[in-house]
Amino acid sequence: MEIATLFDFALDTVIFVVGVTAVLASLGVILCSSPIYSALYLIGHMICLALLFLLYNAEFLAVVQIIVYAGAVMILFLFIIALLGGKKEVQENTFHRAMAFGFVFILLGELYLSATVGPTQQIRGEIPAELFGTAKAIGLELFSKHIVAFELASGLLLVAAVGVICLAKFSFVPLRRRAR
Amino acid sequence: MDGITEILNETWKFIVLFLNDNIPLIVGSVKAVVIAVAIMSVVPLLVWLERRLMGRFQVRLGPNRVGPFGLGQPLADTVKLLFKESIVQSSADKFLFHLAPAIVVFTAIVGFAVIPFGAPFEVFGQTIEMWGANVNSGILFVFAISGMGIYGMVLAGLASNNKYSLMGGLRSSAQMISYELTLGLSALSIIVLTGSLNLVDMVKAQETIPFILVQPLAFLLFYIAGVAETNRAPFDLPEAEQELVAGFHTEYTGMKFAMFFMGEYINMVTMSALVTLLFLGGWNAYGLPVWPIVAFALKVGFLLCVFIWLRSTFPRIRYDRLMTFGWKVLLPLCLLNLLITGIWKVI
Numbered sequence: 464m465e466i467a468t469l470f471d472f473a474l475d476t477v478i479f480v481v482g483v484t485a486v487l488a489s490l491g492v493i494l495c496s497s498p499i500y501s502a503l504y505l506i507g508h509m510i511c512l513a514l515l516f517l518l519y520n521a522e523f524l525a526v527v528q529i530i531v532y533a534g535a536v537m538i539l540f541l542f543i544i545a546l547l548g549g550k551k552e553v554q555e556n557t558f559h560r561a562m563a564f565g566f567v568f569i570l571l572g573e574l575y576l577s578a579t580v581g582p583t584q585q586i587r588g589e590i591p592a593e594l595f596g597t598a599k600a601i602g603l604e605l606f607s608k609h610i611v612a613f614e615l616a617s618g619l620l621l622v623a624a625v626g627v628i629c630l631a632k633f634s635f636v637p638l639r640r641r642a643r
Numbered sequence: 644m645d646g647i648t649e650i651l652n653e654t655w656k657f658i659v660l661f662l663n664d665n666i667p668l669i670v671g672s673v674k675a676v677v678i679a680v681a682i683m684s685v686v687p688l689l690v691w692l693e694r695r696l697m698g699r700f701q702v703r704l705g706p707n708r709v710g711p712f713g714l715g716q717p718l719a720d721t722v723k724l725l726f727k728e729s730i731v732q733s734s735a736d737k738f739l740f741h742l743a744p745a746i747v748v749f750t751a752i753v754g755f756a757v758i759p760f761g762a763p764f765e766v767f768g769q770t771i772e773m774w775g776a777n778v779n780s781g782i783l784f785v786f787a788i789s790g791m792g793i794y795g796m797v798l799a800g801l802a803s804n805n806k807y808s809l810m811g812g813l814r815s816s817a818q819m820i821s822y823e824l825t826l827g828l829s830a831l832s833i834i835v836l837t838g839s840l841n842l843v844d845m846v847k848a849q850e851t852i853p854f855i856l857v858q859p860l861a862f863l864l865f866y867i868a869g870v871a872e873t874n875r876a877p878f879d880l881p882e883a884e885q886e887l888v889a890g891f892h893t894e895y896t897g898m899k900f901a902m903f904f905m906g907e908y909i910n911m912v913t914m915s916a917l918v919t920l921l922f923l924g925g926w927n928a929y930g931l932p933v934w935p936i937v938a939f940a941l942k943v944g945f946l947l948c949v950f951i952w953l954r955s956t957f958p959r960i961r962y963d964r965l966m967t968f969g970w971k972v973l974l975p976l977c978l979l980n981l982l983i984t985g986i987w988k989v990i
Contacts, residue, residue, distance in 0.1 A: 499739070499801060506794070523840075526783040534790030534823075538816050541797050545813055597779055598840055 478518050485511035502540045509533040523598045671776075675756070682755050686908045687717030693951050700955035727897035732804070735894065739802035744899045747795030747906030754788040755909065757781045758916045759843050761926050761936035773926075773936060774843070781842040782830055785917060786823065789872065793819045795906065796874075796881060796891045803894040811890025814962065815881035818871060821969040822878075825868035828977040829861040832984040833921050846925030853924035860980050862922040864973055869914040871969070873907060875950055877957035880965055915946035 488511060491504035509532045516525035605613050662669065691706070691714060698705020709715035731740055759781075761773030778784045793816050800812020834840060836857065837848040848854075855862045871878035882890030892903045919925060919942040926935035933941070960968070 499736075503739075503798075522778065523780050523783070526780050526787050529787040530783065530790055534787060534793075535820065538790075538793055538797065538820060541794070541801070542813065542816050545797065545801055545809060 474518070478515065481511050481514045481518065485515065498544050499541070502537060502544060505540070506533050506537045509537065523601055678755065679752055682752060682909055682912065683905070685912060686905050687721060689908045689911070689947065690720070690904070691717045692947070693954075696948065696951045697955050700952070721901075724898055724901040729897045729899060730894075732894060734804040736802040736804070739798050740894075741899070743795045743799035743802060744895065744902035744906070745795075746798065747792060748902050748909070750788050750792035750795065751906040751909035751913065754785050754792070755913050755916070757784050757842065758913060758920070759846065759925070760916065760939045761934075777841070777843055780840040782834070782840055782845075782917075782921075785913065786827060786830075789910065789913075790819075790823060792906065792910065795903075799895070799903070800891040803891070805894050807887045807889075808891050808893050811881045811887050811893070814887075815874060815891060818874075818878065818880060818965060818969075821966060822868045822871040822973075825864055825969065825973040825977050826872055828974070828981055829865040829868065830921060832858055832861045832981050835981070835984050835988055842920050842925075846920055846927065849924040850927055853922060853927070853929075855922040858922070858980070858984070860976065861984075862918070864977055864980070865921065866918055868969075868973065869918060870950065870953060871965075873910045873914050873950075875907075875911065876954040877959050878965060879959060880962050911947060911950055912943065915943045915950070918946055919943050 485508055488504045488508035492501050492508065495501045495504060509528065513525040513528040513533070516522075516528060694716070695705045695713065706713035706716040709719050731737060757774065757776050757778045759772075759774035759777070763772040796815040797812045800808045800810070800815070803809070833845060833854055836854065837845050839845065839848075874881050880890075881887075882892065887893070892900055895903065916939075919939060923942050923946075926939040928935065928938040931938065
């Protein structure tokens, strides 16, 4: 066997394994009864996604995926679970079971659809090959073509943050400060 | 018989061909092993250094009985910890209880993989680069991995089924998220100056003067946030002895207990290395007649001593003060510094 083809084969295998792990982890999120383990499966899923980005040379995206989702968002999830006390849920509701079966059928239908639509294609832009996946390429793209949408989205996030602070903080009179 | 020899010959040829074609792979593997072993064997030395220095700072002797200068002490401690009984209380979540220290050590070692510690040189026609991996967004990688390290502490707190552990885990997650902002923003001013996320490029940009002279405020903020990020005194709230027994590692014994300390000390080394790379000029010796790697090691060693110095000098600050300090003092200062740097860069 040629060495080049061997490497391609190895790369494909790694991508396949990581992808399957991602799918299994996401199944774990919805099938696990303990909230802590659900959150952990979600973290595992996100790390797998980051690995997939990395395997397709999107280095910056992979790192940002880990920092933002696995590092910041999920730690808050765990924080909340720790504060509320992660109790295992008891499964008894038949309505939920019916919903689950419906979900499985929808999933199968979607699989059928994606199988009939055909293989996905790579998006080809005018980014030079040596810049692909770097912070520079993403910055150039975001701050030239999509600057309006980008700024609008950041404004939206700011509004959400201010709203949350208003809801949480200013409804009661602050306590008198303790003596220093 | 002939068939077997032929197969063996073919396999041997294939192996030789493979090795010849993949010298970078072999060099990379060797480097990975060397870096991992080196960083793990630095830990006992660092513990010894800390105990000796702390002794001097507190006007006592420190460990001096085992071997010359007490150098046998870390060895004795390691053997003791290895042979201690490992206790897992019955109410703990067994899997997470075992997973947590592994996460701490794993992320600490992986974080060091992208730290460059010397200029590249040539051996046998091969350019050997003195870093585990030259990742394009190297500094972001370090932050991402150190962010994953928080999970070790939170999970240790969650799995132990102990109030003090839980409090320690919660404190560590809140503290590290808050101070990561300061850490990232003060590093961002250096990124703005160099225009690159690559740690090697950052060192190359400091060949004439180190960035500590250009960005003294960013250096100070980064170092303070770095101390908080590694959970060292005066920011060691997650394991505050007076309030929380030992915080998130209250229930741990033996080697698993030692693994948390290993993670902490490796994180200390990584943080010192990062400060050296970003602000002190990395392996640039600035005229001193030493090898680049020695210059780097000296700078990192000095910063580690400052870590220990801080621990024996400052009292632990109160938890609400810690949060106020992080969000209302450090973060605005960081943003101001970044703004000034940005304006200066554009003009």
